[in-house]
Amino acid sequence: MSEASSVHRRLGATDMTLFQRAHDILAAKTNKALDAAEQPDEMLDLSYEQMLDQLTKVRQALVTVAASRKQIELQEQQLQHSADHLEEQAKAALGLGKEDLAREALQRKAAAQTQIDGMESQHQQLNEEQEKLEQTLAALQERVNQFRTQKETLKAQYTAANAEASVNESVAGISSTLGDSGAALQRAQDKIANMQARAGALDELLQSGVLEDVGGDTDDIQKELDEAGSSADVDRELATLKAQIGPASPTPELPAADR
Template sequence: MSSSSNGARVRTIFRSKTTKALDRMEDPRETLDDSYDQQVKLLQQVRVAVADVATAKKRIELQGEEMGARYQRLGSQAAEALAQGREDLARAALERRAMLESQVAALQQQFTSLDRQTAQLQERERRLTDQVAAFRIEKETIKATYTASEAQVKANEAVSGISNSITDVGSSLDRARDRVAQMQARAAATDELLASGALTDLTAAPDADIERQLAVISAQAEIERQLAALKGGASAAGGASEQAGSGSWTSIGQAGSAGQG
């Protein structure tokens, strides 16, 4: 494999790993969960604010009730002092009552402001609660869809990997078949060359080539002898036939040897 192919493979692997790392960094499920957590924290802050304002409102309400009771008591004391002829005490009670009335008026304004602020915060809390609930449903839907899509991508990649593996296996089989065919052809060719003497059989005994050639000459001489015997006459042929017919298979080829002997 060339260096350029290796470089391309390395770049492909690097891009693949980088893409997977970015996918993990930009996982929308984690982003949605973070956004949801932030909205929940904001909702909690609004609820704490509602509770604080409601507490302040209740404190002013209790203080106003206490001041109202004192206002009524000062009025009763002024009437009782006047009935007993103590106009000076009645005047002092009424003066304190007048001062208390101005304090109650200021307290009433604070109470009204806090009451309006409480209503606004409660309305914001209600809307934010609805928004957080809706966002949670949409978040879980998107997460489920993303998870399903991710599983589908992994399944497709797995199938693609299996397909590539099958393709590689098929290529390997084709290459193996070609190698076997080449080896068989080479074996047949070397057999022919060895038989023709073009190649030397290093495993054969010394002078085997001479013995092989002499064996061929002897076989040819035997054929010529048998042919001459056939031409010599029917009697010789009949005698040979009787000898061949009377004997078993073990006598085949023995006549020529006896004649030579």
């Protein structure tokens, strides 16, 4: 298999693999399934560098083939020049009547022509190799140009997708925070309402007298009112007893001990 055909086939397969991998990785990143160790933008730049390296190798191969072809051409020219010179020498020898010398010159010319004929097939093969490499180089150069444009487009899409994902995550975090804040606010409002209701109920009970304010002492007025109430009760009970026993009788003396 020729060098140009092998290089062309390897480059074509590698190029298709790089493009497919770039698209697959971008899709995976968009779906948040990309491995964290591999970033699409870095992978695309690496693939582009690999393609440039392949482009350089194809150019080097083309230079090598072209140099070999040129060397064959120079050898052919030298041999052809030698064959032409030997033919002139054979003619000169015959002109001098030296047939043996003329025959020797013609034999050498024939050997040179044999080498020329052998080199012609090599020359033709190198020409074909050079043409294939030139076609491969042109196709690869076009792919590199296309990949460079697509690479920047894919990187822009990745950046946009990454930014959108970050925004969505931020929004989700804000929503969660707002939900927690709302719940905390509602709990605080409920607690305040319960405290206000309890304070109102206690105030009503204190005002109605059901509960006594144990925080302070009874004032003097209240004591006098309590004592007046007690005296009135005693007077009423005494009047009731007098009515029951009739007119007053001498008051019995109390025992000496009681006096």
